[in-house]
Amino acid sequence: xxxxxxxxxxxxxxxxxxxxxxxxxxxxxxxxxxxxxxxxxxxxxxxxxxxxxxxxxxxxxxxxxxxxxxxxxxxxxxxxxxxxxxxxxxxxxxxxxxxxxxxxxxxxxxxxxxxxxxxxxxxxxxxxxxxxxxxxxxxxxxxxxxxxxxxxxxxxxxxxxxxxxxxxxxxxxxxxxxxxxxxxxxxxxxxxxxxxxxxxxxxxxxxxxxxxxxxxxxxxxxxxxxxxxxxxxxxxxxxxxxxxxxxxxxxxxxxxxxxxxxxxxxxxxxxxxxxxxxxxxxxxxxxxx
Amino acid sequence: xxxxxxxxxxxxxxxxxxxxxxxxxxxxxxxxxxxxxxxxxxxxxxxxxxxxxxxxxxxxxxxxxxxxxxxxxxxxxxxxxxxxxxxxxxxxxxxxxxxxxxxxxxxxxxxxxxxxxxxxxxxxxxxxxxxxxxxxxxxxxxxxxxxxxxxxxxxxxxxxxxxxxxxxxxxxxxxxxxxxxxxxxxxxxxxxxxxxxxxxxxxxxxxxxxxxxxxxxxxxxxxxxxxxxxxxxxxxxxxxxxxxxxxxxxxxxxxxxxxxxxxxxxxxxxxxxxxxxxxxxxxxxxxxxxxxxxxxxxxxxxxxxxxxxxxxxxxxxxxxxxxxxxxxxxxxxxxxxxxxxxxxxxxxxxxxxxxxxxxxxxxxxxxxxxxxxxxxxxxxxxxxxxxxxxxxxxxxxxxxxxxxxxxxxxxxxxxxxxxxxxxxxxxxxxxxxxxxxxxxxxxxxxxxxxxxxxxxxxxxxxxxxxxxxxx
Numbered sequence: 163x164x165x166x167x168x169x170x171x172x173x174x175x176x177x178x179x180x181x182x183x184x185x186x187x188x189x190x191x192x193x194x195x196x197x198x199x200x201x202x203x204x205x206x207x208x209x210x211x212x213x214x215x216x217x218x219x220x221x222x223x224x225x226x227x228x229x230x231x232x233x234x235x236x237x238x239x240x241x242x243x244x245x246x247x248x249x250x251x252x253x254x255x256x257x258x259x260x261x262x263x264x265x266x267x268x269x270x271x272x273x274x275x276x277x278x279x280x281x282x283x284x285x286x287x288x289x290x291x292x293x294x295x296x297x298x299x300x301x302x303x304x305x306x307x308x309x310x311x312x313x314x315x316x317x318x319x320x321x322x323x324x325x326x327x328x329x330x331x332x333x334x335x336x337x338x339x340x341x342x343x344x345x346x347x348x349x350x351x352x353x354x355x356x357x358x359x360x361x362x363x364x365x366x367x368x369x370x371x372x373x374x375x376x377x378x379x380x381x382x383x384x385x386x387x388x389x390x391x392x393x394x395x396x397x398x399x400x401x402x403x404x405x406x407x408x409x410x411x412x413x414x415x416x417x418x419x420x421x422x423x424x425x426x427x428x429x430x431x432x433x434x435x436x437x438x439x440x441x442x443x444x445x446x447x448x449x450x451x
Numbered sequence: 452x453x454x455x456x457x458x459x460x461x462x463x464x465x466x467x468x469x470x471x472x473x474x475x476x477x478x479x480x481x482x483x484x485x486x487x488x489x490x491x492x493x494x495x496x497x498x499x500x501x502x503x504x505x506x507x508x509x510x511x512x513x514x515x516x517x518x519x520x521x522x523x524x525x526x527x528x529x530x531x532x533x534x535x536x537x538x539x540x541x542x543x544x545x546x547x548x549x550x551x552x553x554x555x556x557x558x559x560x561x562x563x564x565x566x567x568x569x570x571x572x573x574x575x576x577x578x579x580x581x582x583x584x585x586x587x588x589x590x591x592x593x594x595x596x597x598x599x600x601x602x603x604x605x606x607x608x609x610x611x612x613x614x615x616x617x618x619x620x621x622x623x624x625x626x627x628x629x630x631x632x633x634x635x636x637x638x639x640x641x642x643x644x645x646x647x648x649x650x651x652x653x654x655x656x657x658x659x660x661x662x663x664x665x666x667x668x669x670x671x672x673x674x675x676x677x678x679x680x681x682x683x684x685x686x687x688x689x690x691x692x693x694x695x696x697x698x699x700x701x702x703x704x705x706x707x708x709x710x711x712x713x714x715x716x717x718x719x720x721x722x723x724x725x726x727x728x729x730x731x732x733x734x735x736x737x738x739x740x741x742x743x744x745x746x747x748x749x750x751x752x753x754x755x756x757x758x759x760x761x762x763x764x765x766x767x768x769x770x771x772x773x774x775x776x777x778x779x780x781x782x783x784x785x786x787x788x789x790x791x792x793x794x795x796x797x798x799x800x801x802x803x804x805x806x807x808x809x810x811x812x813x814x815x816x817x818x819x820x821x822x823x824x825x826x827x828x829x830x831x832x833x834x835x836x837x838x839x840x841x842x843x844x845x846x847x848x849x850x851x852x853x854x855x856x857x858x859x860x861x862x863x864x865x866x867x868x869x870x871x872x873x874x875x876x877x878x879x880x881x882x883x884x885x886x887x888x889x890x891x892x893x894x895x896x897x898x899x900x901x902x903x904x905x906x907x908x909x910x911x912x913x914x915x916x917x918x919x920x921x922x
Contacts, residue, residue: 171491171498191491191501198490199483206511252733302710340511342706349509350477356511362568383632390635393642420631447634 165333167224167290168197183212183219184368192355193220202313202334204298204352209339210401211357217294217335224333226290231280233301239308243318245277271322281312282320284332291332298348299338306348309336313351360402362389368402373409383420384409387446391432394445400432407431422448458488462503465524468669469507472516473679480507499525512678519653523665526657527574554604557583561607565614565643566621573643577650580605585655595662598648598655605651607644614640678909682764682881693767693909707917750781750845751920752873754834756852757812758788758825764881767909768851769812771916772798783841789826791833792816827854827893828862835865842869847920848876850901854887854894861893866900877919879906 168174174190174197185193193216196203205213221228231242251270258265278286284293295309312318316328336352338344360368362385369381376384388405400408408431417424426448433439442448466481484506491502500521508517557580564572585601615636660668680693724740753772757765765786772784786794794812812818842848848869854861870876880887880894884905887894897903904919906912 171495187497188501188504191498192505195487195490195502195505199486201483203505248732248735248737252735256733299706346475346509350479353483353505354508354510355505356514386632386635386639390638393638422631425631 164200165197165224165290165331167220167226167333168194170194177223178219181219181222182371183215184364184371185216186357186360186364189216189355189357192353196335196353197333199353200331202336202352203355204336204338204344204349205355205357206338206340207357208359208399208401210403211359212402213335213337213357214294214296216357217292217296217337220333220335221292221294224290224292226292226333228292228294229280229284229332230294230296233295233297233299233305235300235302237301237305241279242281242305242308243279244282244320245279246271247275247277251275273323276320276323281308282318282326284334285312285316285318285326285328288330290330293332293334295334295336297339298336299340299342299344303345306345310347310351313348359392359399362386365389365402365405369405369409372406373413375413376409377418380412380417380419381409384412387420387425388432390446391442394442396433396438396441397435398433398438404432458493459485461524462488464666464669465503465520466507468520468524468666469513469517471670472520474508474513474516476507483507496525496527519656520669522653522657523660523669526660527578554584558605558607558610561605561647562610562614562617565607565610565640565647566617568643570646573647574650574654577647577654581651581654581658585651585658596655596658598652601651601655602648607647610644611637611640678913680909681907682761682767684763693763708920749847749920750843751783752841752846752848753782753784754791754830754848754850754852755784755786756788756825756827756830757786757818758823760825760855761851761853761881764853764906765851768879768912769798771912781846785834785838785841786812786816786818787825787830787834788818788823789829790817790819791830791838792818793838824857825852825855826859827852827856827897828860828865831865831869832862835868839869839872842872844872844874846873848873849919850876850878850897851881852878853880853882853892854878854897854903855891856893858891861896863896863900866897870901875919876901877915878903879912879915880904881907883907 168177171187171190171194174194175185175187178185178190178193192203195201205216207213217230218228220226231237254268254270254275280293280295284291298306298309313334316331317325319325359365365385365388366381369376369384370378373381384405388400388408392399408428411428411431412420412424415424415428425446426443429439429442429448433442462485463481466476466484470476484503487502487506488499491498493499500518503521504514504517508514557576561573561576561580563569564576581596581598581601584604585596585598587595587597587600618636618640619633656668682693719742721740721742725736725738728738728740729736751772753768755765755768769784772782782795782798783793784795784798785791794816797811797815850866866876878897878901880903882892882894882905886892887898887903894903904911904915906915
């Protein structure tokens with residue numbers, strides 16, 4: 163079963179670009195395959211390279227509703243899948259004090275008392291949907307077991323109601339920063355995509371797209387400096403998000419060209435650890451910070 | 452899709468080769484890969500590469516193995532460049548027939564490609580270079596192709612100066628080029644040249660594979676992933692790569708430990724908070740609240756052999772220790788060759804410069820007496836005498852080393868004394884189990900006193916550490 167949002171790899175690139183997401187060939191290819199094969203897409207990579215943005219962009223292109231499950235330590239079935247509305251159930255029970263049994267036996271485990279959470283919401287209904295399971299690695303291992311049924315068969319089993327299967331598959335994106343190793347079973351159900359730092363050419367285009375006021379030569383210099391920083395052995399490498407921030411900062415400062423002073427003063431936008439700043443300053447031959 | 456003959460065979464061959472390198476691929480993934488090929492077609496090689504990677508791989512580290520293997524099974528072309536054989540999956544050979552007249556011509560064109568960073572042209576030049584300079588053997592249909600020989604004759608590294616000059620000249624013409632980024636140029640060019648060297652390597656492998664059968668080459672010529680490299684045999688570049696795997700590894704271990712600690716901390720029911728929580732459900736206690744136990748932070752004592760013979764191992768383990776430092780209230784690290792000294796202060800977190808760690812330890816700590824070879828007996832004895840206070844009932848002791856005592860007394864009594872005081876003692880040995888007890892190794896003797904584990908690569912190390920570390 164395909165989700166059928168795209169017709170070809172080029173179509174993916176072109177339409178994602180319209181929403182302001184410039185995809186590398188790798189990204190476009192896997193998005194197309196995920197769409198065509200109807201498989202979930204597991205996206206890994208460093209923070210700030212646009213993993214979550216990808217899901218948002220796909221939702222926008224497909225004109226689909228974006229359903230987001232933000233994972234965190236301790237997220238559980240009742241947050242991810244569904245929950246019974248206990249308060250309403252109690253209300254139902256206590257409201258019918260004087261009625262006869264025939265009137266009272268309305269099942270309190272019916273649709274009316276079900277509170278669907280992201281995974282169930284994504285399964286039900288016929289409108290196009292994109293399900294984003296964000297930071298999957300932050301969730302506990304048990305949640306992965308929960309995801310397996312949803313991701314392989316696109317169905318959810320509620321003991322009291324039976325199995326609810328999707329009539330229309332959502333386009334599923336899982337993201338992970340690899341802070342915990344995801345289980346083999348989960349990986350097996352997904353197409354795998356690693357988004358790394360983009361190459362210089364792509365990053366230049368991204369910067370120019372996101373920071374339109376920046377002049378071309380400066381954008382090129384920005385990307386080159388960031389590229390050089392990524393080659394250093396830093397604790398936290400600057401990501402695309404930081405590149406864009408830096409470009410915006412330079413624009414706001416009215417800097418027309420990069421020179422030592424400007425770079426020295428704004429290095430903090432790119433690097434998030436003091437030791438990294440010192441190291442980069444030394445390597446780039448900046449004067450003492 | 453009318454697939455050209457042999458595509459299923461190529462795909463299964465690729466999968467076999469990847470499995471041979473320890474990547475676990477099930478039949479389901481192979482079928483997915485085939486479906487991916489069907490959906491993508493074979494017109495664009497990069498799409499095919501990315502599509503297969505997404506269907507077959509499960510992790511980032513596997514990509515380093517996948518790419519060279521893919522190049523063998525789905526080559527850019529067949530035969531010599533410019534003479535592209537029958538319709539292969541890439542239409543790259545569109546009538547290029549200009550064979551390079553000589554080395555200088557090729558170098559000039561390479562310089563231009565490097566200056567412009569034209570990757571397609573660089574790949575093409577790599578193919579030409581291997582064709583012209585890489586052949587060795589007697590006959591015209593030569594015996595093989597060598598990337599080493601190609602690079603030796605072409606000497607791309609000497610192009611740095613001329614390319615730099617030409618880039619600077621261009622930069623001067625297009626006004627407004629920032630002088631600042633000039634200083635980045637050298638490193639960028641060096642990386643481009645490195646990239647070209649890799650392309651030459653790939654091309655040479657492909658040509659050899661045509662002759663000798665790609666299954667053979669795929670098995671031998673592709674380096675293993677970083678986490679499966681033997682510590683004791685890792686080269687310089689591999690060590691650098693190993694270091695890069697430490698950071699995520701430490702993070703992974705830290706979350707796993709945190710989860711275990713959390714689970715272990717679930718104690719008895721906290722009645723007061725359970726009742727408070729039940730207010731929203733009309734006094735029905737739906738969710739029992741558990742009382743939290745006070746967390747006890749475990750202590751860790753490490754004894755590391757840092758002699759030359761296990762340098763790769765100890766260097767690497769130190770980095771891991773450094774990364775795990777904040778997980779434990781107390782980590783004390785001792786290094787020894789034949790004297791033992793505390794190096795905790797040198798390993799603390801935040802002291803960056805991981806590369807110099809080993810050198811700093813050698814410099815600041817007294818590790819050797821009057822000879823430079825390791826002596827476990829003396830070192831353990833000295834530890835048991837001077838630092839035994841560091842070990843208590845809450846501490847886990849890890850001994851890291853190959854247990855090669857250079858024929859001196861292993862001093863099992865000292866190790867036993869340490870074992871009696873500590874909660875647990877583990878010994879991680881970077882040598883294979885089959886080597887234990889051979890030559891001057893006292894591994895088997897020590898293994899009778901404490902638990903000893905083989906720990907030859909990152910994969911094993913991470914499994915062990917996750918299993919053995921105290922919660």
